[in-house]
Amino acid sequence: MRKGITPIIAIIVLLLITVALAGAAWTYLNTYMSGLTGQSVELRDYFCTGGSTANLLIANTGTLDIDVSDISIIDTSSGADISGDGSWTAADGSTNPSKIPVNSYATWKNGTTSGFTCSPSCKLRVVGGTARAQVAIINC
Secondary structure: OHHHHHHHHHHHHHHHHHHHHHHHHHHHHHHHHHOOOOOEEEEEEEEEEOOOEEEEEEEEOOOOOEEHHHEEEEEOOOOOEOOOOEEEEEOOOOEOOOEEOOOOEEEEEEOOOOOOOOOOEEEEEEEEEOOOOEEEEEEO
16 A cells, blocks of 8 residues: 555656746746846946036936936935936936936936036935845946
């Protein structure tokens, strides 16, 4: 009678291993794909102009247009969100666009109304969409 139980236990163990591997693969792929879909931004370049003006080139790498108001630019030294104190220029040259289209980019340039200047250097954190925060250290 023991010979009949051993193959059944082996089949159950193999099925449990298969279900566990499928669950692990689904979790990994779901996490990986969520960064590639929806609203996702990427900090492509950053530089200084005029000795104190930070410029950030931000690309929409997701599958949906993203509102520029959904992108936060944070001065890490003060913790202040300075994204509203700046101007946007779209890839087509238009100023202050409301959205960044899919597979396109826009440049953000800091203003001066909040008192923020990037001199002699600044550290800015960019957050938008489902992407992780990205940091730019800019030396002027």
